[in-house]
Ligand SMILES: Nc1ncnc2c1ncn2[C@@H]1O[C@H](COP(=O)(O)OP(=O)(O)O)[C@@H](O)[C@H]1O
């Protein structure tokens with residue numbers, strides 16, 4: 001069943017077109033990430049779903065029912081913000097059950113739901129603490145608790161982990177994901193962090209400047225990015241883009257920075273077309289296999305995190321990064337060959353930046 005349907009949605013702020021013809025269908029129980037650079041419209045879209053912003057045109061349906069004219073409290077959604085937005089003078093328990101007290105729910109129901117949410121989140125021992133006596137991670141849990149007690153159809157998260165340090169962020173990612181599975185709710189999760197989106201979501205919506213560039217499963221976006229923007233946004237370190245020109249007979253890619261090097265592709269392309277070859281760092285290997293393409297490069301820098309080694313190399317003035325899970329014995333200023341399987345070469349039109357399949 002579809003839980004959320006966003007249908008030709010547009011949002012204008014005065015003369016500024018913030019959301020442009022947004023179409024998304026979200027299954028009941030799905031975990032969807034909205035990802036994109038700062039300012040692309042992620043929060044606007046989430047706030048529109050919550051009813052905190054009015055739509056300019058288009059429809060929004062939750063559980064089959066249009067909600068565009070419904071106030072936030074009638075939409076059965078709960079939102080968790082980056083800022084936590086806790087009431088500083090209320091303890092954990094009262095922060096969590098504030099919305100139920102506001103609605104004058106029966107005392108027993110309030111107590112029961114608060115207890116269950118606190119147990120779910122491991123906050124049982126902190127119920128009488130004020131927010132100022134909590135760590136960042138605990139505050140974020142309380143903010144989630146406040147959403148959970150409402151037992152909503154849909155959870156909306158707006159960069160909830162941005163204020164936490166790196167280790168806690170990784171931990172909370174899996175906590176939120178587990179919580180999502182336990183509650184069997186539908187979640188829409190905004191982040192500018194593509195790794196967060198890749199690790200948490202079933203379905204990712206990549207946005208730029210108010211437009212959906214592509215949506216699909218994490219691996220669909222990784223394997224078949226529809227344009228240069230998505231290709232460069234998904235994956236870490238980011239994909240390398242090398243300008244190339246198709247040879248006159250159409251079967252090879254000539255490196256624009258070093259025309260003495262060309263790569264046979266095993267298929268015909270439009271002769272003389274100007275393209276970008278997209279090479280993921282993790283697909284560039286130091287040892288070749290049968291059929292691999294070979295690119296001669298000069299090593300500029302070698303950085304190791306212990307488990308991973310990142311080699312920055314150049315072809316003329318074009319830099320490429322290769323990522324290696326071992327410790328390749330390459331030194332600075334040495335000439336080496338990087339190998340890549342033709343299947344792993346992504347091609348984009350240099351003008352339109354659209355993928356060429
Ligand atoms: N209330 C508003 N009035 C005018 N412009 C706004 C308003 N809220 C957001 N915007 C603009 O809409 C765009 C998208 O903002 P936002 O949704 O907050 O981006 P994101 O969450 O992806 O960083 C930005 O250019 C922002 O300046």
Ligand SMILES: [Mg+2]
Pocket residue numbers: 042043044
């Ligand atoms: Mg935002």
